[in-house]
Amino acid sequence: MIAIDAVSKEFETKGGRRHLAIDDIGLAVADGEFVSILGPSGCGKSTLLYIVGGFVPPSRGSVTVGGKPVTGPGPDRGPVFQEFALFPWKTVLGNVMYGLQQQGVGRTQARERARALLAMVHLEGYESFYPKELSGGMKQRVAIARTLAYRPSILLMDEPFGALDAHTRTRLQNDLTEIWERDRKTVLFVTHSVEEAVFLSDRVVVMTRSPGRIKEIVTIDLPRPRDRVTLLLERRYQDHVVAIERMMDAQE
Amino acid sequence: MIRAGRLADTLIGLVPIALILLAWQAVHSAGLAPPALLPSPAAVFTRLAQQLGSPAYLEHAAATLYRLFAGFGLALAVGVALGVAATGSRAVGAVTGPIVRVLAPVPKIALYPAFILTLGFDDASKIAAVFVDAVFPILIATRQGTAVVEPKLAWSARAAGVSPARCLVTVVLPAALPSVLTGARIGLVISCIVVFLAEMITSTDGLGHLLVRAARNFQTVDMFVPLITISLLGLTLNAAFNALRARLLRGFPEES
Amino acid sequence: MTRLPGIPGLAPLVAFAGLLAGWEVAARGIGIDGLPPASRALAEVPGILADPESLINIGASLYRMALGFALGVAVAVPVGLMMGRSRHVAAFFNPLLMVIYPVPKAALMPIIMLWLGVGDASKTLVIFLGVSLPVVYHSYQGGRAVEEKMLWSAAAMGMGAPARLLRIVLPAALPEILVGCRTGLVLALITMVTSEMIARQSGVGNILFNSLDMAQYDTVYAMIVIIGVLGLALDAAFERLRAALVGWAEPSQALMVGTT
Ligand SMILES: Nc1ncnc2c1ncn2[C@@H]1O[C@H](COP(=O)(O)OP(=O)(O)OP(=O)(O)O)[C@@H](O)[C@H]1O
Numbered sequence: 166m167i168a169i170d171a172v173s174k175e176f177e178t179k180g181g182r183r184h185l186a187i188d189d190i191g192l193a194v195a196d197g198e199f200v201s202i203l204g205p206s207g208c209g210k211s212t213l214l215y216i217v218g219g220f221v222p223p224s225r226g227s228v229t230v231g232g233k234p235v236t237g238p239g240p241d242r243g244p245v246f247q248e249f250a251l252f253p254w255k256t257v258l259g260n261v262m263y264g265l266q267q268q269g270v271g272r273t274q275a276r277e278r279a280r281a282l283l284a285m286v287h288l289e290g291y292e293s294f295y296p297k298e299l300s301g302g303m304k305q306r307v308a309i310a311r312t313l314a315y316r317p318s319i320l321l322m323d324e325p326f327g328a329l330d331a332h333t334r335t336r337l338q339n340d341l342t343e344i345w346e347r348d349r350k351t352v353l354f355v356t357h358s359v360e361e362a363v364f365l366s367d368r369v370v371v372m373t374r375s376p377g378r379i380k381e382i383v384t385i386d387l388p389r390p391r392d393r394v395t396l397l398l399e400r401r402y403q404d405h406v407v408a409i410e411r412m413m414d415a416q417e
Numbered sequence: 418m419i420r421a422g423r424l425a426d427t428l429i430g431l432v433p434i435a436l437i438l439l440a441w442q443a444v445h446s447a448g449l450a451p452p453a454l455l456p457s458p459a460a461v462f463t464r465l466a467q468q469l470g471s472p473a474y475l476e477h478a479a480a481t482l483y484r485l486f487a488g489f490g491l492a493l494a495v496g497v498a499l500g501v502a503a504t505g506s507r508a509v510g511a512v513t514g515p516i517v518r519v520l521a522p523v524p525k526i527a528l529y530p531a532f533i534l535t536l537g538f539d540d541a542s543k544i545a546a547v548f549v550d551a552v553f554p555i556l557i558a559t560r561q562g563t564a565v566v567e568p569k570l571a572w573s574a575r576a577a578g579v580s581p582a583r584c585l586v587t588v589v590l591p592a593a594l595p596s597v598l599t600g601a602r603i604g605l606v607i608s609c610i611v612v613f614l615a616e617m618i619t620s621t622d623g624l625g626h627l628l629v630r631a632a633r634n635f636q637t638v639d640m641f642v643p644l645i646t647i648s649l650l651g652l653t654l655n656a657a658f659n660a661l662r663a664r665l666l667r668g669f670p671e672e673s
Numbered sequence: 674m675t676r677l678p679g680i681p682g683l684a685p686l687v688a689f690a691g692l693l694a695g696w697e698v699a700a701r702g703i704g705i706d707g708l709p710p711a712s713r714a715l716a717e718v719p720g721i722l723a724d725p726e727s728l729i730n731i732g733a734s735l736y737r738m739a740l741g742f743a744l745g746v747a748v749a750v751p752v753g754l755m756m757g758r759s760r761h762v763a764a765f766f767n768p769l770l771m772v773i774y775p776v777p778k779a780a781l782m783p784i785i786m787l788w789l790g791v792g793d794a795s796k797t798l799v800i801f802l803g804v805s806l807p808v809v810y811h812s813y814q815g816g817r818a819v820e821e822k823m824l825w826s827a828a829a830m831g832m833g834a835p836a837r838l839l840r841i842v843l844p845a846a847l848p849e850i851l852v853g854c855r856t857g858l859v860l861a862l863i864t865m866v867t868s869e870m871i872a873r874q875s876g877v878g879n880i881l882f883n884s885l886d887m888a889q890y891d892t893v894y895a896m897i898v899i900i901g902v903l904g905l906a907l908d909a910a911f912e913r914l915r916a917a918l919v920g921w922a923e924p925s926q927a928l929m930v931g932t933t
Pocket residue numbers: 176177178184185186204205206207208209210211212213375
């Protein structure tokens with residue numbers, strides 16, 4: 166379980182002024198829950214995710230994961246960044262194998278696991294490609310495979326599909342739900358797309374504009390497993406989307 | 418089209434070199450300069466070919482190469498290690514930063530007499546001279562390159578449970594490789610130059626020594642030969658380095 | 674390079690003092706004639722600087738250096754800029770520069786002395802050669818990076834090619850050119866010292882080796898300190914000038930391509 170308790174983050178800007186990025190965020194995410202975070206640009210969604218990941222320390226408040234306070238990054242929380250952040254000097258296979266090998270998994274075993282993961286994200290045949298030779302959607306799938314490789318129980322995904330075209334985006338959403346249905350990982354998912362948030366999540370957190378606070382939390386009571394096409398016709402789905410859109414518009 | 422352009426560029430580039438050789442030959446043929454001052458190009462290149470096949474000459478070249486690579490290798494190891502450590506640790510960065518800033522603009526060749534006094538006239542002082550001159554560009558390039566590595570690359574590794582020190586070596590250093598190699602390339606050329614100069618200042622062997630010896634005996638032809646050798650050596654090393662670089666950086670997006 | 678908190682310029686001073694202290698301790702610990710303690714070497718410095726003969730020597734060295742540097746910049750900047758703006762000019766000069774690059778310019782001293790004698794002309798020429806290369810290189814890079822659109826609009830206004838080079842390319846490439854000049858300045862000093870070490874006629878390099886031959890080790894180290902401080906002072910002064918001229922550009926992150 167992730168417990169975010171009264172977390173604030175203040176950045177010191179160049180001129181020595183302080184800038185409050187997020188203010189007094191409190192949120193509890195249950196094991197196996199899929200929670201999305203929506204909010205205007207610059208409201209601190211990435212910052213919140215980085216704090217949970219342990220990459221950035223909070224200015225005030227604390228985060229605990231499974232009861233233990235977060236003091237730094239750990240293999241229980243796997244990040245997927247919007248910028249992919251693949252290692253350019255490693256091949257696709259090398260990228261996915263990296264975490265495993267660093268954890269002491271043998272070479273052959275790591276390669277096998279990596280191959281299986283690449284197959285899962287539909288990238289067979291691209292093992293020896295370098296990241297620069299892949300399309301954006303392929304890179305993002307490699308990034309996801311790289312994170313899944315070391316089996317984090319929590320996924321921290323920062324607009325993972327933000328830079329993708331609509332078609333690839335839908336495919337990856339389907340892939341992600343599939344993976345989630347199977348493993349039931351805890352997911353903290355930042356997005357700008359209301360439809361995406363409603364389609365994927367158990368709960369949607371809507372944040373205010375900067376400094377980011379939690380404005381509202383919406384529980385998405387749609388049955389699972391969810392199928393995109395049936396969902397689109399479903400009244401409750403449409404209601405959620407419209408209600409959240411209104412919420413977001415209200416703060417413009 | 419591109420091919421033809423490349424070829425044309427190469428041909429254009431050969432023009433000034435050919436012109437210099439032609440002018441040289443012309444000055445010589447016209448008798449404008451006595452051979453004692455300016456030997457003919459033919460004489461110089463014949464002598465070069467002769468020397469490159471002579472074991473005695475190659476031994477001198479080997480002495481130079483040994484000092485060059487010992488000094489450069491040391492500079493590479495120390496420069497990269499310190500550069501990475503300066504990025505990885507605040508304390509190391511705070512200590513090395515100002516020291517490097519003080520020492521970088523100092524003409525390091527002036528330290529050579531000090532090395533002679535402390536390390537003797539043999540290889541050690543020359544290796545030390547090469548080392549101090551080559552280490553700074555490598556150190557500075559590594560420091561700058563590692564400092565600007567996208568933090569999310571390191572975060573991705575840290576999240577996989579990799580320790581900060583290991584992350585520095587397995588992620589930050591490889592990510593900074595383009596910059597490190599740029600520094601290493603500069604360091605390599607500097608090594609070429611310094612080893613030659615140190616041998617000219619005091620030595621009993623090596624290419625630089627051959628130049629000085631020829632100058633003392635007014636053997637003009639033999640003065641040109643080591644200079645051309647060091648130029649060829651520099652070109653060869655540069656080409657080898659570029660090939661290695663292309664291989665090491667094959668995953669990186671190309672720059673200009 | 675690294676930005677330190679507190680007073681700028683303080684950290685290098687502390688580093689400088691630290692280096693001297695380290696030298697002092699090491700010398701006392703090792704205790705050989707060839708490495709006198711810093712205090713003894715520094716005690717020699719006032720004596721050298723008060724001696725008219727060595728002052729004349731140092732002055733003569735600096736004069737040659739200034740002349741070689743000025744000539745080098747005057748020739749190298751136009752060449753570099755033209756290389757940057759024309760692919761053919763670049764193709765023309767590049768291989769030649771690659772051939773010259775690994776040749777130590779100071780090593781040409783014996784040959785040039787044959788032709789021009791042992792006087793100022795040889796040494797100035799060698800310094801000129803040493804300075805030219807980095808200045809050409811950086812001017813080339815600077816000229817190449819000038820925005821094409823700026824030149825188009827200038828051409829549309831009826832500005833001729835030479836005027837464009839002078840009025841647009843030169844100012845736009847100035848930050849990069851000055852980086853080259855800064856490297857060139859340090860190189861001028863290095864070439865100067867080295868060529869004097871090789872020619873052994875006059876100048877600071879000569880004083881250095883004469884005292885080495887006469888086993889005046891304190892003087893050797895005092896000269897090393899003087900040359901080192903000279904390098905630092907020139908670099909710092911040039912950095913001031915650069916900041917004043919192109920304060921609008923990014924602070925230079927250039928590598929010191931430093932030797933001849
Ligand atoms: N390293 C930093 N230094 C100073 N300010 C920062 C830093 N990182 C983020 N900020 C500020 O914190 C605020 C929140 O940034 P953050 O990147 O978390 O927003 P976001 O909600 O993820 O935006 P987007 O949707 O555009 O990705 C912004 O105002 C930003 O300017």
